[in-house]
Amino acid sequence: xxxxxxxxxxxxxxxxxxxxxxxxxxxxxxxxxxxxxxxxxxxxxxxxxxxxxxxxxxxxxxxxxxxxxxxxxxxxxxxxxxxxxxxxxxxxxxxxxxxxxxxxxxxxxxxxxxxxxxxxxxxxxxxxxxxxxxxxxxxxxxxxxxxxxxxxxxxxxxxxxxxxxxxxxxxxxxxxxxxxxxxxxxxxxxxxxxxxxxxxxxxxxxxxxxxxxxxxxxxxxxxxxxxxxxxxxxxxxxxxxxxxxxxxxxxxxxxxxxxxxxxxxxxxxxxxxxxxxxxxxxxxxxxxxxxxxxxxxxxxxxxxxxxxxxxxxxxxxxxxxxxxxxxxxxxxxxxxxxxxxxxxxxxxxxxxxxxxxxxxxxxxxxxxxxxxxxxxxxxxxxxxxxxxxxxxx
Amino acid sequence: xxxxxxxxxxxxxxxxxxxxxxxxxxxxxxxxxxxxxxxxxxxxxxxxxxxxxxxxxxxxxxxxxxxxxxxxxxxxxxxxxxxxxxxxxxxxxxxxxxxxxxxxxxxxxxxxxxxxxxxxxxxxxxxxxxxxxxxxxxxxxxxxxxxxxxxxxxxxxxxxxxxxxxxxxxxxxxxxxxxxxxxxxxxxxxxxxxxxxxxxxxxxxxxxxxxxxxxxxxxxxxxxxxxxxxxxxxxxxxxxxxxx
Numbered sequence: 284x285x286x287x288x289x290x291x292x293x294x295x296x297x298x299x300x301x302x303x304x305x306x307x308x309x310x311x312x313x314x315x316x317x318x319x320x321x322x323x324x325x326x327x328x329x330x331x332x333x334x335x336x337x338x339x340x341x342x343x344x345x346x347x348x349x350x351x352x353x354x355x356x357x358x359x360x361x362x363x364x365x366x367x368x369x370x371x372x373x374x375x376x377x378x379x380x381x382x383x384x385x386x387x388x389x390x391x392x393x394x395x396x397x398x399x400x401x402x403x404x405x406x407x408x409x410x411x412x413x414x415x416x417x418x419x420x421x422x423x424x425x426x427x428x429x430x431x432x433x434x435x436x437x438x439x440x441x442x443x444x445x446x447x448x449x450x451x452x453x454x455x456x457x458x459x460x461x462x463x464x465x466x467x468x469x470x471x472x473x474x475x476x477x478x479x480x481x482x483x484x485x486x487x488x489x490x491x492x493x494x495x496x497x498x499x500x501x502x503x504x505x506x507x508x509x510x511x512x513x514x515x516x517x518x519x520x521x522x523x524x525x526x527x528x529x530x531x532x533x534x535x536x537x538x539x540x541x542x543x544x545x546x547x548x549x550x551x552x553x554x555x556x557x558x559x560x561x562x563x564x565x566x567x568x569x570x571x572x573x574x575x576x577x578x579x580x581x582x583x584x585x586x587x588x589x590x591x592x593x594x595x596x597x598x599x600x601x602x603x604x605x606x607x608x609x610x611x612x613x614x615x616x617x618x619x620x621x622x623x624x625x626x627x628x629x630x631x632x633x634x635x636x637x638x639x640x641x642x643x644x645x646x647x648x649x650x651x652x653x654x655x656x657x658x659x660x661x662x663x664x665x666x667x668x669x670x671x672x673x674x675x676x
Numbered sequence: 677x678x679x680x681x682x683x684x685x686x687x688x689x690x691x692x693x694x695x696x697x698x699x700x701x702x703x704x705x706x707x708x709x710x711x712x713x714x715x716x717x718x719x720x721x722x723x724x725x726x727x728x729x730x731x732x733x734x735x736x737x738x739x740x741x742x743x744x745x746x747x748x749x750x751x752x753x754x755x756x757x758x759x760x761x762x763x764x765x766x767x768x769x770x771x772x773x774x775x776x777x778x779x780x781x782x783x784x785x786x787x788x789x790x791x792x793x794x795x796x797x798x799x800x801x802x803x804x805x806x807x808x809x810x811x812x813x814x815x816x817x818x819x820x821x822x823x824x825x826x827x828x829x830x831x832x833x834x835x836x837x838x839x840x841x842x843x844x845x846x847x848x849x850x851x852x853x854x855x856x857x858x859x860x861x862x863x864x865x866x867x868x869x870x871x872x873x874x875x876x877x878x879x880x881x882x883x884x885x886x887x888x889x890x891x892x893x894x895x896x897x898x899x900x901x902x903x904x905x906x907x908x909x910x911x912x913x914x915x916x917x918x919x920x
Contacts, residue, residue: 500763
């Protein structure tokens with residue numbers, strides 16, 4: 284047993300030394316690790332910009348002079364600036380010079396005084412999704428002004444405004460601010476999983492398919508080391524690289540999140556030591572499974588290139604829960620945690636959502652994932668004993 | 677010493693090795709001679725434990741190589757048919773890797789590496805990465821790492837195949853040196869001159885079977901041919917002109 288561990292470590296050391304002299308290996312670890320944080324940075328700043336745009340809204344109004352009271356009220360609202368509208372509002376919106384233009388008619392004051400409805404036009408392009416929230420904001424502001432005026436008029440006539448308000452609508456948001464942040468941050472687990480797969484890929488393929496291609500597998504297996512030890516050493520070396528990649532991605536993602544002032548978005552994103560430990564403890568076991576799967580599949584390939592084409596398909600698998608959850612947020616359910624891959628995904632989402640589960644859940648998720656990885660390493664060991672694999676080139 | 681008794685190996689319908697028995701004694705070079713496909717490589721692969729015979733027994737220094745392949749492997753130095761290197765490691769690192777897998781101490785590995793680099797005349801290339809090495813240099817590295825644990829028994833599968841004159845001489849020197857040290861050397865070849873120049877005993881194989889075995893002189897007497905090459909052709913059942 285002691286000898287086997289020593290031999291496995293010999294294989295680990297050799298594979299790591301070999302890989303770190305390989306530019307392709309270093310690039311693949313770096314690319315996998317940097318891709319996520321860069322994307323997170325872009326996506327979050329895009330969201331942040333849009334949120335800020337919503338907060339600070341500039342409303343171009345044609346005919347400001349006809350409704351000074353309304354203009355004054357608008358100007359008093361937080362983040363709202365009123366400017367003069369363009370000469371041809373419809374053309375301005377059509378050419379996308381403006382997202383929305385408000386047109387106040389000349390007879391505003393006259394009709395207002397007579398308590399008759401005034402037609403105020405909101406010119407917008409319904410096919411432009413980006414402007415929709417701004418249009419909604421403008422509509423809501425004008426409606427609120429309308430109801431305030433209506434309430435005043437009713438009071439003036441001795442009627443309680445509540446008479447004409449049979450329903451009182453109130454939005455109750457059940458998700459915590461942390462959870463809403465997690466919805467935005469749902470892609471971080473996806474990038475962590477991606478980093479696990481890209482980080483270990485090079486060693487997992489080079490030490491199996493590459494070894495076959497070079498013809499170095501046969502002499503290696505002539506050494507008096509059990510095949511399980513050889514397979515285990517290759518797997519652990521790939522896992523080291525994969526874990527390094529995942530840690531790097533996690534650290535950089537968190538650094539990016541720190542750098543972007545999320546509070547401005549109304550998102551309270553707390554990233555204490557508990558979350559960092561949770562992310563790492565939840566994610567790392569996946570590295571063991573990812574590399575076991577890669578090494579097992581790559582061993583069927585006769586060449587490094589052939590193995591890489593398998594890896595291309597394989598990378599789609601871990602992306603699935605991530606992709607699905609960006610469209611349909613997955614609510615974590617107890618049965619999901621012990622499922623390898625899915626378990627890591629919900630665990631990481633929970634941690635980011637500020638709902639870190641108890642340590643037992645982490646242990647169970649890690650153990651089932653490790654068990655799946657060990658089954659694959661066992662299968663890999665079997666492959667190394669197959670004459671067709673050892674001698675077939 | 678290596679003792680092979682009634683070895684059989686089939687691949688589907690093809691019988692690759694059929695009732696092969698021979699003894700390779702200490703301090704002697706035993707040559708496995710035969711055309712390509714005669715079963716030499718398959719026989720060697722069973723000896724070094726990467727192929728399981730369908731029947732038969734293999735003893736390496738009294739260790740049953742079929743029942744305990746790893747114990748046998750610890751007593752064997754092997755240069756397989758295909759001996760690929762790691763292009764990003766140096767020859768010295770190749771020797772270290774195999775020495776560590778053999779379980780040698782660090783001091784012993786360092787000493788053996790120096791020894792092998794000296795004997796195989798690799799001083800100039802010992803600390804360069806092996807990418808771009810010539811065929812002869814690659815063979816030297818493969819031999820050096822295979823012999824790091826100073827094995828009692830050495831198996832070489834076509835060690836001089838494709839080598840230039842100088843490298844061939846170097847390999848022959850290694851084989852003679854191993855014999856002088858009292859090692860058991862078994863090597864395969866399809867080249868008559870190679871075998872006749874080095875071997876104390878020759879095992880001639882054809883179609884998976886041993887067709888003749890003995891010292892070069894005995895084989896000449898047995899077939900009535902003066903030249904060993906004629907004897908080889910006569911024994912393997914091929915007409916002159918088609919031979920190796």
